[in-house]
Amino acid sequence: MTEKEQKQIFEEWLSQHKALIFKIVRVYGFTVTDQDDLFQEIIIQVWHSIPSFRRESSVTTWLYRISLNTAIKWTKKERKHNQSETIDGVKHILEESRMSTDERLTWLYEEIYKLDEIDRSVTLLLLDGFSYKEMASILGITESNVGVKINRIKKQLISKSKKYDHHGI
Amino acid sequence: MEFEELRKIWDAQNNQPLYAINEKAMYNLVLSKKKQAHHITNISELLIIIVYIITGSVVLGMNLFDQSSNISMYVLSAWMIGSALFILVSRIRRIKGGNQFDRSMSGDLDHAISVATYQVRISQIMLWNILPIGALTTLGLWEGGKPIWIAMVVLLFFALSYYAGGWEHNIYKRKKRELEILKKKLASES
Numbered sequence: 001m002t003e004k005e006q007k008q009i010f011e012e013w014l015s016q017h018k019a020l021i022f023k024i025v026r027v028y029g030f031t032v033t034d035q036d037d038l039f040q041e042i043i044i045q046v047w048h049s050i051p052s053f054r055r056e057s058s059v060t061t062w063l064y065r066i067s068l069n070t071a072i073k074w075t076k077k078e079r080k081h082n083q084s085e086t087i088d089g090v091k092h093i094l095e096e097s098r099m100s101t102d103e104r105l106t107w108l109y110e111e112i113y114k115l116d117e118i119d120r121s122v123t124l125l126l127l128d129g130f131s132y133k134e135m136a137s138i139l140g141i142t143e144s145n146v147g148v149k150i151n152r153i154k155k156q157l158i159s160k161s162k163k164y165d166h167h168g169i
Numbered sequence: 170m171e172f173e174e175l176r177k178i179w180d181a182q183n184n185q186p187l188y189a190i191n192e193k194a195m196y197n198l199v200l201s202k203k204k205q206a207h208h209i210t211n212i213s214e215l216l217i218i219i220v221y222i223i224t225g226s227v228v229l230g231m232n233l234f235d236q237s238s239n240i241s242m243y244v245l246s247a248w249m250i251g252s253a254l255f256i257l258v259s260r261i262r263r264i265k266g267g268n269q270f271d272r273s274m275s276g277d278l279d280h281a282i283s284v285a286t287y288q289v290r291i292s293q294i295m296l297w298n299i300l301p302i303g304a305l306t307t308l309g310l311w312e313g314g315k316p317i318w319i320a321m322v323v324l325l326f327f328a329l330s331y332y333a334g335g336w337e338h339n340i341y342k343r344k345k346r347e348l349e350i351l352k353k354k355l356a357s358e359s
Binding site for chain 1: 178189354
């Protein structure tokens with residue numbers, strides 16, 4: 001694969017699927033600097049993954065796998081919260097959108113962030129409408145295990161949302 | 170809220186991007202990183218192999234050139250070249266075994282754990298290796314009739330190397346443990 005072809009695929013994937021990466025970045029990174037740092041790690045891994053993409057799965061599934069794997073390993077790294085520069089002195093790549101976001105969405109992101117690294121992945125896939133089979137394939141666990149995790153996470157989120165409703169925010 | 174409501178809130182964000190991308194900075198990053206495909210394991214392996222081969226060869230060459238009868242130095246050079254060959258064989262085995270993991274998060278974690286296990290094993294062996302190399306070097310200096318202070322400086326150097334090696338070994342152990350915890354969480358039926 002030539003560099004030109006690789007760049008073309010990279011641009012295509014990013015323009016069509018950047019929302020997917022943004023969600024992962026926001027779920028795993030607490031501060032804007034962390035989110036930017038993680039975004040950089042993910043796009044580097046996505047770039048390197050392009051030659052090994054064999055179309056055995058959809059691009060979305062592939063990108064989820066690459067991005068989630070990067071994110072859960074990234075959470076284990078020691079990070080420095082430098083406000084002006086990120087890894088290797090590269091300036092910020094992400095800028096937060098100035099559009100107003102639904103408060104309930106902000107709450108939902110905060111609740112997902114409180115889960116452990118694995119449950120965050122399961123929740124993201126669940127909310128993005130993946131089937132049990134697809135989730136099992138991305139995570140490399142059995143469908144029954146996916147089901148058990150989903151039931152527990154759903155109960156947890158519903159219970160917390162009731163408290164949120166109760167406080168009338 | 171019921172779960173379907175949560176999903177509707179989630180889906181609504183697809184119409185408004187969370188971030189804007191600074192594309193120029195992003196491409197600069199990709200360009201600067203694309204040549205760094207070699208993993209840190211690769212670099213440390215190659216470094217160990219090169220350092221051991223060069224040092225072992227230099228010690229052997231000097232001994233042969235001087236027609237020295239210092240046995241410890243001959244044993245030391247053989248030990249160093251042997252260590253380089255051992256790392257080389259381990260490296261070939263590691264690379265051959267790298268493609269046997271499935272393409273899922275679990276498979277990726279298994280691969281990461283396997284690399285971490287390898288790093289722990291190699292760093293442990295290299296740590297132990299400091300002892301015979303240190304002992305042979307000191308013995309060689311003593312046999313060669315060098316002043317005691319030189320032997321003491323060399324011993325101090327090896328002691329510091331042992332300490333630094335232990336520190337590095339603990340980093341690999343911690344990394345491996347964290348990956349194993351992640352894998353356990355992923356596999357747990359709860």
